[in-house]
Amino acid sequence: MKRIHLLFLSLFFAFQSINAQDVVQSEVSASNYPQPPDVLQKDSVLVAHGHTRKDPYFWMRLTDEQKLETPPDEQTQRVLDYLNAENEYTQTVMADTEDLQEKLYKEIVGRIKQTDESVPYFKNGYWYYTRYEEGKEYPIYARKKGTMDAKEEILINANERAAGHDYYNVTGLEVSPDNKILAFGEDTLSRRVYHIQFLNLETGELLDDKLENTTGGGAWANDNKTFFYTTKNKVSLLSEKIYRHTLGEDHAEDELVYHEKDPSFYIGVGKSKSDEYIMIFTGSTLTSDYHILKADDPNGDFKQFTPREEGLEYSIDHYEDKFYVVTNLDAKNFRLMETPEGATAKQNWKEVIPHRENVLLQGIEVFDNYLVVNERGNALTHLRIIDQKTGEEHYLEFEEPAYVAFLSVNPEFNTNKLRYMYSSFTTPISTIEYNMETGEKDILKVQEVVGGHDPSDYVTERFFAEARDGVKVPVTVVYKKTTEKSADTPLLLYAYGSYGSSTDPYFNSARLSLLDRGFIFATAHVRGGQEMGREWYEEGKMFKKKNTFNDFIDVADHLIKNNYTSADHLYAQGGSAGGLLMGAVANMAPEKFNGIIAGVPFVDVISTMMDETIPLTTNEFDEWGNPKNKASYDYMLSYSPYDNVTEKEYPHMLVTTGLFDSQVQYWEPAKWVAKLRDKKTGDSLLLLDTNMEAGHGGASGRFERFKEVALEYAFLLKLEGMVEN
Template identity: 45%
Template sequence: MQNPTPPVATIIPTTHTIHGDTRTDNYRWLQDKTSADVIAYLDAENAYTKSVMEPTEALQKTLYDEMLGRIQETDLSVPYKYGDWLYYVRTEEGKQYPIYCRTKSTDATEEITLDVNALAEGEKFMSVGAYAISDDGNLLAYTTDNTGFREYTLRIKNLKTGELLPDVIEKVDGVSWAADNKTLFYTAEDETKRPHKIYRYAIGSPVIGGGGGTLIYEEPDALYRAFAYRSRDKQFLFVGSVSSTTTEFHYLERDNPAGELTMILPREENHEYYVEHREGLFYLRTNRDAPTFKLIATPVSAPEPLHWSEVLPYRPTVGLEDFDLFTGHLVTTEQADGLPQLRVLEFSTGDEHTVTFPEPTYTVSGDTNREYDTATFRFRYSSLVTPPSVFDYELSTRERTLLKETPVLAGWDRLMYVTERVFATAADGTKVPISLVRHKDTALNGSASGVLYGYGSYGISMPAVFRSSIFSLLDRGMVYAIAHIRGGGEYGKPWHDAAKLMVKINTFTDFITCADFLVEQGRVDREKLAIMGGSAGGLLMGAVVNMRPDVARACLSYVPFVDVINTMLDDTLPLTVGEYLEWGNPNDPAAYAYMMSYSPYDQLDAKPYPTMLIKTSLNDSQVMYWEPAKYVAKLRTLKTDSNPFLLHCNMDAGHGGASGRYDALHEAAFDYAFLITQLGGKP
């Protein structure tokens, strides 16, 4: 790569004192999104990155063509039944966005319910949030975001006539229909984007100032987020309020959408429960006396613990993650030995079994299961070498039917690749799983290049999911690996609790352990290793390169949460207050000191750093663009090496990057060109 002169950000010191510590932020001015100087700086960074990457443009085109060549551009999803209709989504060659459709049967005339390509005309970004059909199939409530800021607008479409109704409501987070087919319940956001109010809205009611309807629930505590959903049997609307450690639920009966909410169980600190309904019983997934959760049933009229009956007991080594209720069966999604599994219980017999899967590392989850009266469960399965596959599973006979495996074109052959699961041992003896995939001809003699991906926050598991794009790396002799580090959810809630708040350091040291393990075991060459993560995984990247700048040759960081202290001190920002329970509240001196010890922006130092590509988006509502922008500006003044250090800001997108599928492929080709060039991948 050539190395033109990078931009230099103006230094304008801003000071702030907290807990006796005077903090100086030289780049706070970059937080003014309306400033022409800020936009000019971001444009200059983009121009610099483009200039540095210019020699890779031919490689980028090759990679784009490879990735596109594996995709069946004109395709459709497996239809699912809801009411009298079969619903599905299809794509057309050359079009960026999906088309939502339905038909009365497999050979009937198709109806297009929502063409996202039409919605996107004239827009630089388009994303559909809610997509909710009324029970009679006549009305569609949907929400769209055309900036990337995840600020959604609700519209109602008459599916019988195709017309849009005049009802338009702004800043809607979620939507549920009442059984009368004319009443909606929607969730509204506050100024920090926290969902905090639930409204009942009759179609055709006045909309004033972007809102409308009757307020039925408000959550005043900034630690909590409100939401609503219907039970699968359509008997209840549930209104939930959740923090990351505590929950509370209310309900409305389907026959009384205008009624008053009834509480199920009042919130109790550190008690999490989640509710569904079947035949007069509430089923609760609860962590009361059950750190990995258990499942109980209780009468609707008497939900207190005194009346609980155990359905699935607490199992210390199995995390109960979710559950689905049907007329005759219960299906649970669980984490066991760091892998997902499905468990089935037949109510009439009490028989239980676990659905097994053949590969050493994989991901599985329930697909669309809208019908309550069914003995078939639809699930989605994939692995690092198995494309996304949709199965129907007969819950009584245990027969599974493959409905569709996503096609992978261009002569792709799964037999050319090898996937495995290995374990690195942390300093405290904890075994940390790593999922890997490589071309079968890639030698494990310490000479291979590789990419190690990590996240490790919020109790979110990083699934070993199929990505057709990574084969452009594997075919060039690279190893792709996922570190399932603490802070995630691979072993249930205890795995999360082991690396948050005042033990967050475990996330970072686990990742370093995994990187060292891959090198020590001869699976990759340290000088050809890149690390990669996004959002909270970008925090991981920033902390790791501060702690061990020699851990890898290159780092690719997406929308990284790197300005931890400044962001968590600003309670006007989206997410901040609710995330005190994940990171800590820096207004507390002990939490401040601990968070300071790893905050990437605050811990930057004068030393060599890996080659880095930092990516962000101007309209990101989850991690504001200025965090990576300030991080890059500060590190440029400190790093003692000559390695390229690049910032790219998408000026028309949000947290997830480009919304169009072809645009997203171009972004992936850019990123992979960076990795291949830095790591010396094969042509």
Template identity: 40%
Template structure:
């Protein structure tokens, strides 16, 4: 439980004002329409069915437990969700034109007909193409010309004499007839003749895998049903995939021979510990496949030698509590990133294929530098790290295969120009000296670079075109730090348009936070947010504890019995921004999704006076009830994240911040809550119950809106333009809450 705006001033009596306006308008409406409008403009009231929940001698009464329906089809539940959606649409109807305007702005920044940076694999260049007006991508490839010049930086030929483009798969065609469509994996076989892709048509993240001929598109064999998106080729005629148990925990890894029945597949490993989940990864060399079984604190690895006729798993790293490992392969060594309680920021080691117990330290543990990941090449290694809250990439040359290896020396560190930025590894060619990475900042559009690890020269391969008059020089990004209640310095990244803000406390602000699962919320580029920033908003990301931005301890200081640090850090950031005249309470809006939605719920209960409006997307707000129920997806695997409330200490600590359990009779800001009916990560019932309890207890007349997507899951709608609608709706709500939305006639 893995994240737009002028005339009439809204105030505390806004819903009452809408009610009056509806009454006045009703004078010119037919009676039936008047009655329908009045009903739709009345907040739905969920019926109360008290249910006692007892644990450790403590009894909680949940009046809205009935909203949870595992089948997601109970008529009363669906009727309530539809009533909430109708109410939200009615209340937001006066800013529908503004929503449409913002949507048009966001979409106008997109170059709709475009291709991604091609990557050479074997005899083909592979890339994705988008088309004007189309929601989804096409997966394409072109042959590498036989007379193509050999250069360090590979370039796909274009123009009339370039090889013909072949569309392997058009998602737009596959999506026809589906309200939701997502491809979670697209894997080309080693010989380039076949493609396996994982398809989800509900948003529940349960995939069907199809294998097709890459040239003809014809299906090969029968689809594989009910699996995760984790699939890998084990040679040209076998697939390895993972299935889930009843609570959607990835627990079994299978070997499938092409054109055989799924019922005949071989189970390579079954993870029976319900706190562990399985994952797959193939080495950059394509010679080994790794199966990782991991919890939040521990992971161990098996490997499969793809070249061998018998496909069997062999233990690479043992299962030892508190030791976390990831692995890859080059030459006659496995390379392993290993974290332990002692080496909490990880170390990088290598071991011979024929003696995995004999390890050599390549990069030692460092207190100030966290090793996040690494990429192997025939002669190099690129290491992705974090220092002082920022990503860094260092490339090292490796000794020739067969030569002794030792501690890495003389690495080249790649330079980045922005004060805060996001860097992510991209797929690269194993036999090349070039590492490809993705770069952006809050003012720099997404860019793909090829960096020659021998010369230290970067070449820009692709930068996303941003239309609509976007000029990066108009915007400022900066880093700032807030002091938490215990004195810890919390980093923030700030974006604003330098000719639209005053920095005197009068500017509106949207403050975003997450702070869970050791996830780093780095300041990447977002086209949508410029519809706020160009209206004078300051946009801020608070890199609070519970995330991984400042290293492993940053995460550990914001989880389990330290979880409240996440919330107080966010409040400290808000107070710092107000004290330093970036904004005021009257113009401070906040936003978070999923575990970031938990953050929203917690800080709204703790300091409702500090914010003007809040948006909680698919929020994990019923923490205690959910974590006490091992039949719900993710519960058992997340006891190491939040704590196991079957233990009294964790129960009462979680109860102290669980948003649903701490809603009380007090004033709250304007609030928008969203959900997805098919969400497997945060059940729709959590936000539904949260809104119902807020409606029951809150003492203000501020907006409280709930929008549930009935045909989507955790990540909202699937189409690239459909997703923009959610942004436009959210921004219209924020502008409405701030009184910055133009008045529209009903």
């Protein structure tokens, strides 16, 4: 690892001691750069519930067909010209950081072990693993028969498959039960729409079968020729149909086996760990539904596990003659039930692990003799081991104040060994094998940080900040031991806070480039996630969404009051739904932050949620509300970042997006930036960076994406007056 020189550290702290922020404010201002791009304003009148909105940038919307049309039509050309002009403006403003960006990129990539390999796992007679070769952007998926000393068989070399594509992603690799055919999905546009192909692993030849417009994954029946897969609505990209395909037969003749007609539900199909069942999952924000079919009967009819019931959530695991059911039935934080294989309806479920008020039961892993329970309590993850014969149980012990531990790949039932992953802000991701019988631990792999990494050089803290309504919000902080907490210390505060997705303290080697330069990094575990249990999620969605924004602002206040930083050196970052958080915070408390990074931000809440042709919209009415209902419309309108831009001073802002983003359409951040340019006062920087080839996840490839990270870090360092020569 490249480390910052002690001389530079001393100069850095000396620079801060002579009021670095004064220098930043005098040097980093929009007036020092050419004028930003002009953009056409063309009012569209949007009326709902007797309320009128005028949107001067509604015209920016393009369809996928327009984006790909050659030559582009007039509207498309106007949009592309605007996005390219913004990119050029960003490059102009950030020109003085080009060397820094290159240095950051080389630092970050330099910490990654280029020739690397995952820990192999054993399934159905083969050891499977993924490896990377030096200088290559994409993984190689491989296996060895019986022993790791056997000859390697390459399943997919994604580097070869990616040739000629600006974007490439392979997913859903599934090997047939007889180990002879590989199914895999590919996306070359970054819209998360995959075609599935089949590879003969004995001859290395691709079969003629090609399944279009899919989610990428699927499940093999036990006859080795029947494959179940999910297709998407071609307009909304909603997963809605499941088909049965027989190898060698015309794709157009595939049989529809399930059609989800409720557009608020996602669907998918997979196979049980026991390999005995094909399972169709369909679920909305609040409701789950499963349909099952014996994998030995591929032409049979799927059976509903239990009648669909609004508000009933559950997941299932098959073992021997029964199913385990993790459910919220009379249990907000979920409990574990079991039911006979032949009687799966809800009235037959019997309790195995009861509900607990302060512990969220997230999932299980079933073995012949043991049951492993994945739990979350007090903003930490826990792994609970239960001996199914004796009933004795214990928890794995972890010593750090903040960490994450989660289940890894465990395909076998007949073993006493559990694979799990462990990490923290200071500890690289580790793969550990735990003997559930003897208690012995074997560390199979620790993520290598090239150049070396000593966790003891860094400090992690976990504390709780009091929100305005008295709720205690968990906060995790990491910084280098040599960094002094003070009003002059730069701090980057990150959060997500939506969909019940918990933001855990994973190690990130790229982050060292900020920590080694004197930054503090903090995560606010705001409501809307699930860090403190299911209630934590429910208190941060629908008509309580503003708790997410208030929590973030109140954590910022706590950090300032406790002398971790000051408003002059405090920065905020979030992406996607976390970008919505950034937009709301920018409107609600711009004075508390010197800069904000909003990645692929969901900021045009009303217009997006009013349009059911846009991907994700109908699935998320129970997350945000349906604005076709007046109460939801009014509440969403009160915080929607785009609709609440006003004439005020905003922090410095860097906004990123991808032209082919299917999750948050590019026009949301583009419109938001245009409106901010028109309305904002003051002299802060406002930059838009659009990846013209990528989608929601940014650039594909192992290393290419770090160029975007380097830009973000350079933006922060520029604002801190720390642009290195």
